Amino acid sequence: MRILVVEDDPGIASGLCSNLRQRGYAADVCDSVASAWSALRAEYFDAVLLDLGLADGDGSELLRRLRLSAPTSGTATAIAPLPDPSTPVLIVTARDQVHQRIAGLDQGADDYLTKPFDVDELDARLRALLRRAAGRASPTIRYGEIEADPAARTVRLSGKLIDMSPREFSVLLVLLEARGRVLSRQQIEERLYNWQSSIDSNAIEVHIHHLRRKLGSSCILTMRGVGYFMPWENPA
Incomplete structure (x- = not known):
């Protein structure tokens, strides 16, 4: 954020x-x-x-x-x-x-x-x-079997703690808060990096690849030529 x-x-x-x-x-x-x-x-x-x-x-x-x-x-x-x-x-x-x-x-x-x-x-x-x-009252974000805790910066899948880098967690949080909406790579970068940050051209793609491997390939979808999104309801 x-x-x-x-x-x-x-x-x-x-x-x-x-x-x-x-x-x-x-x-x-x-x-x-x-x-x-x-x-x-x-x-x-x-x-x-x-x-x-x-x-x-x-x-x-x-x-x-x-x-x-x-x-x-x-x-x-x-x-x-x-x-x-x-x-x-x-x-x-x-x-x-x-x-x-x-x-x-x-x-x-x-x-x-x-x-x-x-x-x-x-x-x-x-x-x-x-x-x-974001329009939610709960301190944690639930999405199917995924539960993210912004305060502790932890993610659980079916109750199991998932090892995740700080940047991977940030990307996941951005997509969870925007679920149902497609975000371009630039929009995701704007929410994650400050003016002094040096950003690799494929950084977002790499983080999303890791998230799919850890949480399931269907949790983050690609709209080709537009960006990435998490469906309003987790299809998993």
Whole structure:
């Protein structure tokens, strides 16, 4: 899952990204309202961690613009796409007064966390945001005989723990969350890699080959020339 960290303190931003990457997220940093808005217009992010006190303005302005945006129709008149207004936003700020927390939530934030905070709590709140965004209540994802646990980053098949690399788990999680929809290789890559990542041209194909070998060849299907998908119901 890919996270945009909007934070203008280099030390805090670096620490956040390091911790997020250790937990399996792809994390990118923007240090201003303007750069964050450009990033959201240009690329896909599963969630945003938003500081409020930024050098070129208040983070609440970015939140307001995001919530008021609407996806473009893809016509030739569109200058650039607009971000998904439903993208989950977790405010992470030193503003800890009750009225400030209320204002942030009323402006459209999905959650509000004050600094300093425990990174494990941040991770749990992110998982909850992503779970709600995917429209599920359970902390685990069941798909036929497959059960994935995003918190523990484990996968079981018919109750048996399956050995899986961190990247294989991330690919599986992306496809599980999107089951029933075809994702192109580029769409999968956008959800897994940050701006600094070096990506082999066949990396996604290799990960999917390994997943099919471990979980069954019918769990991930190919739509030739388009991409990969997991059927809404597991055919196995």
